[in-house]
């Protein structure tokens with residue numbers, strides 16, 4: 427395998443030379459490495475580096491290590507004790523070589539991730555499979571003590587573009603709406619919550635986001651039936667109107683038929699999914715403050731992402747204001763104008779981190795349209 431040196435954060439590793447003729451070079455390489463996931467890894471390193479000393483996990487499992495880059499960055503840039511696992515002998519060999527070159531005392535394990543997570547517990551468990559994390563979540567929920575990190579790259583099933591695959595994997599009904607990124611994030615989060623509560627455990631979303639081709643969850647875990655019941659209480663449905671952009675939320679495991687709050691038309695349930703906050707302001711604040719000392723520069727995509735997350739409302743849907751303007755036959759003003767108008771009318775309104783045309787607000791549809799079309 428031909429190798430090339432790459433530096434991410436403060437860590438330099440060897441990765442396979444990408445094949446420029448391949449449709450998706452990371453997938454055809456002998457060991458997986460995707461430079462487009464740098465922000466995902468940056469966010470993990472920053473999250474762990476920003477934890478207060480008493481909140482740091484005892485150790486961290488990179489359950490699908492590939493080149494080892496993620497786990498090696500966690501070890502070298504946060505000082506945590508790290509185990510890197512992969513079922514591929516070639517991948518683990520490369521990860522071990524990278525660890526030796528960096529002089530990092532990493533434990534490497536050649537195992538199926540489910541087998542390892544079924545027999546050992548780790549302070550933090552990180553799932554980063556190629557595609558869906560669904561087959562690994564039961565074991566991860568038993569293995570992770572304080573934190574669980576999950577990446578999903580199967581955004582088409584999660585967001586409703588591949589409806590049947592989404593239903594099979596996540597036991598939920600997604601829908602390809604204008605807010606499909608939000609649906610994907612919340613269907614995944616709802617699935618993790620349901621996998622966890624059966625062990626009388628609960629979760630707190632600390633830093634979760636959707637981006638281009640993946641969803642990333644960074645979750646705090648809690649013990650006990652109270653935590654589990656509180657987690658279950660956050661599961662519910664979005665009921666999307668079949669005739670207009672109206673929608674409504676409903677808590678509970680069972681979908682209860684509803685009518686559109688805007689036009690009284692029939693609605694279709696999306697879910698079960700997670701309702702409410704997907705980020706913790708304190709965690710996001712700590713991560714933003716830590717950016718420069720973590721060697722991650724201000725003005726980068728991660729900096730901008732965290733700034734948007736800090737101001738983002740926790741509504742489970744958004745309005746795409748361009749689509750809304752087209753629907754009412756108006757030409758859209760700048761997004762800032764619509765947000766200001768909603769604020770002037772006494773509503774909360776913000777942008778969303780995954781789309782430049784998304785508006786999150788607690789205003790009813792009629793008031794959003796009025797703010798959009800006002801002279």
Ligand SMILES: C[S@@+](CC[C@H](N)C(=O)[O-])C[C@H]1O[C@@H](n2cnc3c(N)ncnc32)[C@H](O)[C@@H]1O
Nearest residue numbers: 458490491492496512513514538539554555556
């Ligand atoms: C997307 S790559 C991981 C990328 C890596 N975490 C990073 O940040 O560069 C997925 C890896 O999971 C490994 N893998 C797939 N199924 C596995 C399983 N059941 N148990 C352990 N490793 C597995 C593959 O060999 C591959 O190296």
